Amino acid sequence: MSKVWFAQVQRSVLGAIAFSTLATLPNPSAAQSLPPTKDVIGQNVTSVSQLSDVRPTDWAFTALQSLVERYGCIAGYPDRTFRGKQATSRYEFAAGLNACLDKINEIISAGLADKVSKTDLATLQKLQEEFAAELATLRGRVDTLEAKTTKLEAQQFSTTTKLDGQVIVSASASGSGSDSLLNPIGNASGLSGKANTTVISRVRLNLNTSFTGEDLLLTRLEAGNGGTNLSNSLNDAGGVFRGFTGFKNSSVFDYSEAGTTFTLGRLRYDFPIGKDIRASLGAVMSLNDHLDHNSFANDESVDFSSRLFINNPLILPVNDGAGGAIAWNIGGSAFTLRAGYVAATANQATNDGTINRGLFGDPYQGTVELEFAPKNSENDSPLALRLQYTRASVNNLDYNTGGLNLEWAFNKAIAVFGRYGFGNISNRGSAIANALPTYINAGVTSDAISPQTWSAGFAFPDLFKEGAMGAIAIGQPFIESKVGNATQTNVELFYRFPISSNISITPDLQFIFNPNNNSSNSTITVGTLRTVFTF
Structure with missing residues (x-):
């Protein structure tokens, strides 16, 4: 031709x-x-x-x-x-x-x-x-x-269910100038001040099921290598002070201590109620999936590792359990009202003589949050302000706390973020030192303490590469003059580098000053290389 x-x-x-x-x-x-x-x-x-x-x-x-x-x-x-x-x-x-x-x-x-x-x-x-x-x-x-x-x-596996997963593998080295950490009143806490190099891993498998296209039944299976790491803050005192530095325990990494056998990490059902309301009910759920979000400090797989910078510890003292959550975008406006409730021992019907268990028993938490997040011409929300209030009970201690969560992306290259928490923790008329004898300074006879917590930092989205992010933050997990003789201060910086759409590598460095609110404890330094795989 x-x-x-x-x-x-x-x-x-x-x-x-x-x-x-x-x-x-x-x-x-x-x-x-x-x-x-x-x-x-x-x-x-x-x-x-x-x-x-x-x-x-x-x-x-x-x-x-x-x-x-x-x-x-x-x-x-x-x-x-x-x-x-x-x-x-x-x-x-x-x-x-x-x-x-x-x-x-x-x-x-x-x-x-x-x-x-x-x-x-x-x-x-x-x-x-x-x-x-x-x-x-x-x-x-x-x-x-x-x-x-x-x-x-x-x-195909299912016409209604899709499987996705995440694997975190981190190598970490840490240490301090002292062989052991002291609790706030100066006694050895039993925590080593020096740590060997460790490898910590966690695997999550999510089964996402939708029956209508607008709902979601989330079933998560979770396991790890049982790794532990150097504590960065107050010991949990048998669970009493869980809320002071994070959830579950007060370890440096939020993804540590997942056991070697698979456990049920989430079981909840999300569904719409009308046009502007979405609800969630679950036998195993976490309130930080629904409350206290922050675009730059909220997820241990993509940003900060320590719990202080992931969520406000005074706003989410219980966080995990059975319960529900609801979100109402008020008339499609910039305002969204959220609320959530969980009970950590909802599966226990008995009373052990000192603590009342069950769905409405101790430990429980109820939280409300009002968000203001106006959208720009590109339908994004560069500015978001969240006001929060929590009522909780943990081991017969009553929590009444408030919080503030802020994020502001000045432009596509830089953003500022931060959280602030304040409130009251009381022992129902008895001296709080009776409930926390190893943490409250000798001579304190009041029945309550008034702690504060704060964190703030800068984030740099797409730094050197699209999809990458660098950030640095500083904060104090527990400010209370009646606890210890100093205030613990945490500093963390990281840079997440995406190798592909499914693999990222994140070097992370932490400094912990006055650990356990005790000036006698030497500064702790933690260096980590975190690799995350998604599929």
């Missing part, structure tokens, strides 16, 4: 075929690559006037109009453009030709062969001969894809 004839055929019949059929086709070769998938997913058109960049004065207008009206085998790009001047490869041309052949075969099969002109049939016959190899390749690939699709549909 001569180049002149080929050019004439392009100009008269198929010179500007769109590439809508190419999105599902694999690259035939590196030398003849197709446009990106997001650019080639086209939309069928019923009139040439629907293509914004095709005008009646264009030389291809009549040919396009004929193909659309007679055969309906023309499509445009998602933005309703045709891009007729864009160059095409032989494989792309063959894909467009194949689309027209299929349409004409449908017309003939319907007994409407007289609607197809002999001139067009002759042209198509010549084009079929010229592009026989390309058409055979494309049809073979389509058949293979159809076979694979059929096999996947037959063998």
